[in-house]
Structures are given as C-alpha cells and as structure tokens.
Amino acid sequence: NNFDGHDFIKEAYEKGARLFLISDKSKWPKNLRAKYFVLPEEKLKSLYFDICHFVYKTQEIFKNVKVIGITGTNGKTTTSFSLYYILKDFEKVGLIGTEEYILDKEHIPSFRTTPPLDYLLFLFKKAYEKNIKYIIMEVSSHALDQKRVYKIPFYISAFTNLSQDHLDYHKTLENYFISKLKIFFQTQKYGLINPYNFYSDLIKNFEKIYPCKILKLPLYKDKKILKIDKDIIKLNTNLIGDYNLENVAFAAFMAYLLKVDKDIIEEKIKNLKIPGRLEKVYKNIFIDYAHTPEGLKKVVLTLKNSFKNKKILVLFGAGGNRDKYKRPMMLKEIKNLADKIILTMDNPRNEDDILILLDILKAEGNLTSIEKNKIYDTLKNKGIYNFSPKITLIRFRDKAIKYAIENFKDYIILLAGKGNENYIEIQGKRYPFSDKEEVLKWV
Incomplete structure (x- = not known):
C-alpha cells in the first residue's frame, strides 16, 4: 500500500x-x-502468485508437509503455540505467526503475522528441505483478503472467534467475517469452530459449501473436558482464563485429529508457555497482547476472578493506523472492571500519539475543544494528565510503566496491548522496547 x-x-x-x-x-x-x-491488476496478482507456486514446486511440498491454519480475532497465537508445544517433541514442526517463524530448530524473527505469499512459500520450501511434517500458521483476515495464502491447502483449520477489529480495513464486521470464512474454502479435511462464539452457527449452517467437514469443539463440564466419540481429554492446564480453555481445546482437538495419543495431549497441556499472553513477569505484574475490546475485557475478567481480593490496574493504549472505532470501546469495556486505568502509547505508527489517547477518551463522552486542547498541551509539555480519579494519561509508555509500579504496589498490574513485542513503532521507525524489560528495571 x-x-x-x-x-x-x-x-x-x-x-x-x-x-x-x-x-x-x-x-x-x-x-x-x-x-x-x-494486465488488469487482480489478474496480474494471481499470475504472480501462480508463478511463485511454480518456482517453489509447491505441489511436491504439499504432498509431504501438512499445513494447519488458525484464524480468529483473538486466540490465534495461544492456539498455535499450544499445538506446536504438543507436537514438537514427536514430529518436526514449523510455526508461522505473530511472535516468530520457527522451522524445527531454526528461529526467524517475525515481521508480519501472515507474511506475503512469496516469502511464505520460501518458508514452506525450507520446511520441506528440513523434512518438517507439520506447519502451524496464524492466518490473519488481511492475509485471506489479500490472497497471501493463495492456493495453500490447509489440512485442518480453526476459526477461534470473531469480535470487532480491523474495521479500518474491512469497514464492516460483515466484511471482516466474510474474509475469515475464506479459510474453509481452502481446507481439505476438518474446519473447527467455537460453539461459544455467535458466528459459529452461521458457519455451521452453510457447511455444505465447504470442501471440509465442519466440527464444533466438543467441550463439556465448564470447558474442562473434550469428549470425542468415546475418548475424553481432560483440559488441565496452567493457563488461566476461560478463553484460554477454548484456545487449548482447539489445540488439543487438532492434535487428536492428527493422531496424537490423548494421554500425551493431556500431559503436554499441563505446562504450556505462551510468550506475552497473560504472562507473569513479576509477582503482581502481567503482560498480555490483548488489543481488542473483547480481548481486553476477557483478560481483565480473568485477573479479577483469579485475584478476588486485589485491586486491578490496567495500562493500555491503541495502535496507530489501525481500527479507530475500537479505541473508545476498549475503555468502555473495562472501565467498570478495573480499579485504576492508565492510558499510554502503543505503536502510534504514523499517527499523533496524543490524538490516539483522545480517541480512547471518547468513551467518557464528547469533550469540548477547550478540554481537548488542555489535555493535549498538558501531555505534550508535562507528559501526564489526571483525567479523573480512576483514569490517568501518561504519554510515554516507559514512564507509564514506572509510574504504575511505583505508585500501585498492592495492585495486580496488567500491561496490555504489546505482549512480547520487542519494539515500539513511531513515525514509521521501530525503536527497541519491551514491556517485560521495563518492568524488570523498576521492580
């Protein structure tokens, strides 16, 4: 673009x-x-993609490498890492996603959740040369819409859930949903859906149009067990949160469909480690990648339920050049759940970082021009603005983290939005930055 x-x-x-x-x-x-x-632009793209498949001889690759695709608004990384963790000690496995690209023992920095098709096929070729049996990949809605996974045959796919995100690109939730659905048209064997998400029934109603069999997660007993035919898989995991049980269930179900013994699945999911997903970095401090209204709400609810006698502080912002409509919704979803909220910078990219914070504040009602100017000037000159007893704005994320740690020692602190990212992007340039490292500076 x-x-x-x-x-x-x-x-x-x-x-x-x-x-x-x-x-x-x-x-x-x-x-x-x-x-x-x-040639017309769309035809040109398709021709280029076909040339890529021809150059990398993908027909031979896909005879030997099975691709598992995971899409959804939230849960892609946790589900893919969980499946990777289950399989990696028994098979040669690859992982392509937000955190990194893994090809057996080779680790490559990730520059996009789902990379462009030419680079993706390059990774598949390397996987084939390493005799990797499975590639597990996160598949974004952008990738499906832009044909970044053009003619990639998914052996199994999973649609974790859908809630508002990326409307800057898709414009409507309906378009966003339609983009996600495209994964099932490229799925050969099984397409898995979440019975706890509204959109699953819509998918199930039209299953005859897909080449794969659509299966709902067979969850029972408060999501604590999977019941598959006569087999029962107990979902005893160290990951906290109701939503994480769904993510782990997807991974366990896919592993079962890949013929992994259920006892092995149960053993492997007991000690899962998902970087940057409700990761405890100090005794009272957690980091999480949650950056959607629904995702943030679920994480905060999980912490409230896990630490009933503790107050909760939530520190978050919103990414620039992304869905503006969700910004106030994020604050609206957690305002009555959190005891203290700090709004701060989160990858402003090419936008004015202070204006992003003002967008989030729209959840508090329409501010007058005088109020907006006062907040803007105060943040620009002093870096901090106390909007209300509950809500404080601190422009720079490192200072916001330091402020939270020094002033709210008895709170459970959630640093949301960036998870395990090791950079912050400002005006097109990425600067080294890690929530985890900032925490370790001040505790």
Whole structure:
C-alpha cells in the first residue's frame, strides 16, 4: 500500500529483467527498450502468485508437509503455540505467526503475522528441505483478503472467534467475517469452530459449501473436558482464563485429529508457555497482547476472578493506523472492571500519539475543544494528565510503566496491548522496547 511497483521498473531492468508484466501502460519509463504486457491488476496478482507456486514446486511440498491454519480475532497465537508445544517433541514442526517463524530448530524473527505469499512459500520450501511434517500458521483476515495464502491447502483449520477489529480495513464486521470464512474454502479435511462464539452457527449452517467437514469443539463440564466419540481429554492446564480453555481445546482437538495419543495431549497441556499472553513477569505484574475490546475485557475478567481480593490496574493504549472505532470501546469495556486505568502509547505508527489517547477518551463522552486542547498541551509539555480519579494519561509508555509500579504496589498490574513485542513503532521507525524489560528495571 505504500509503494507503486511501476516506480521500480528501471531498477529491475538494471538488475537484468527483460520481460515485464504491468497494470498501467502510462507508467512505463520512456526510452526503455524491453518487452512488457499490460494486465488488469487482480489478474496480474494471481499470475504472480501462480508463478511463485511454480518456482517453489509447491505441489511436491504439499504432498509431504501438512499445513494447519488458525484464524480468529483473538486466540490465534495461544492456539498455535499450544499445538506446536504438543507436537514438537514427536514430529518436526514449523510455526508461522505473530511472535516468530520457527522451522524445527531454526528461529526467524517475525515481521508480519501472515507474511506475503512469496516469502511464505520460501518458508514452506525450507520446511520441506528440513523434512518438517507439520506447519502451524496464524492466518490473519488481511492475509485471506489479500490472497497471501493463495492456493495453500490447509489440512485442518480453526476459526477461534470473531469480535470487532480491523474495521479500518474491512469497514464492516460483515466484511471482516466474510474474509475469515475464506479459510474453509481452502481446507481439505476438518474446519473447527467455537460453539461459544455467535458466528459459529452461521458457519455451521452453510457447511455444505465447504470442501471440509465442519466440527464444533466438543467441550463439556465448564470447558474442562473434550469428549470425542468415546475418548475424553481432560483440559488441565496452567493457563488461566476461560478463553484460554477454548484456545487449548482447539489445540488439543487438532492434535487428536492428527493422531496424537490423548494421554500425551493431556500431559503436554499441563505446562504450556505462551510468550506475552497473560504472562507473569513479576509477582503482581502481567503482560498480555490483548488489543481488542473483547480481548481486553476477557483478560481483565480473568485477573479479577483469579485475584478476588486485589485491586486491578490496567495500562493500555491503541495502535496507530489501525481500527479507530475500537479505541473508545476498549475503555468502555473495562472501565467498570478495573480499579485504576492508565492510558499510554502503543505503536502510534504514523499517527499523533496524543490524538490516539483522545480517541480512547471518547468513551467518557464528547469533550469540548477547550478540554481537548488542555489535555493535549498538558501531555505534550508535562507528559501526564489526571483525567479523573480512576483514569490517568501518561504519554510515554516507559514512564507509564514506572509510574504504575511505583505508585500501585498492592495492585495486580496488567500491561496490555504489546505482549512480547520487542519494539515500539513511531513515525514509521521501530525503536527497541519491551514491556517485560521495563518492568524488570523498576521492580
């Protein structure tokens, strides 16, 4: 979205390219002697994707490597890591997702939850060369809509849940849902859905149009067991939270469908470690990646239920150049659950970080221009603004974390939004930053 490929024609020519496929004849450089064909943009994309599959010989790859795809608003990382953790001691396994790309013992930094198709197929080729049997991957709605998983055959797929997110891109919740559904049209064997999510019944009602069999998670007894035919899998896990039982159940069910013994599944899920997902970094301090209204609410409720005699402090912000509609909804969802709220920076990207905080404050009603200007100027000059006894705005995240730790020692502190990320993105540049490391500076 930030570049026009036509601008690189001369550079490609200088590097040896002599045949070009373009979508706009008017952008062909003058006096450049090379052959070119003009195609509609969508056809051009599909042709490029087909060429990628041809170059990487994916027909041979997918005969030997089974791909498991996981989509959903929340829970993709926890589900994929849980399945990876179950399988990794028995098979060669790959993992592609938000945290990192793992190919057996090789770890590659992740730059996108679901990378572009050409790079994705490059990873699949490496997996094939390493004799990896399973690739577990997070599949984002953007990836499904932009064909980043074009013609990738998922052996099993899972749709964890759906709630508001990415409406800056999809515009409506309906479009967002339709994008997620595309994963089932590429699934060969089983498509798993969550019986506790409203959208699952809609998926089940149209299961005849999919090439795969749609299965609901067979959860029973307060989500504590999976009952599959005559087999029962007990979901005794160290992960806290009702929603995490659903994520672990998805992983356990997929492992069972991959013929892993149920006793092994039960043993492996007892001690799961999911980086940045309700991860305890100090005795009273947790970090979590929750960055949607529903996700944040679930994490806060989990902490309240786990620490009934403790007050809860929630520190969060909202990412720039992302869904603006969810910003006030996040505050609205937790205002009556948290005892103290600190609003702060979270990857503002190319937006004004203070204006993002003002967007979140819309949950408190419409502020006058005078009030907005006062908050803006105070944050710009002093870095902190006490909006109310419950809500404090602290512009810079490192200072916000220090403030929370020093002033609320008896609270359970949740640092939400960034999880295990090791950077903060400001004006297109990523600077080293870690919630976990900031905590360890001040405890």
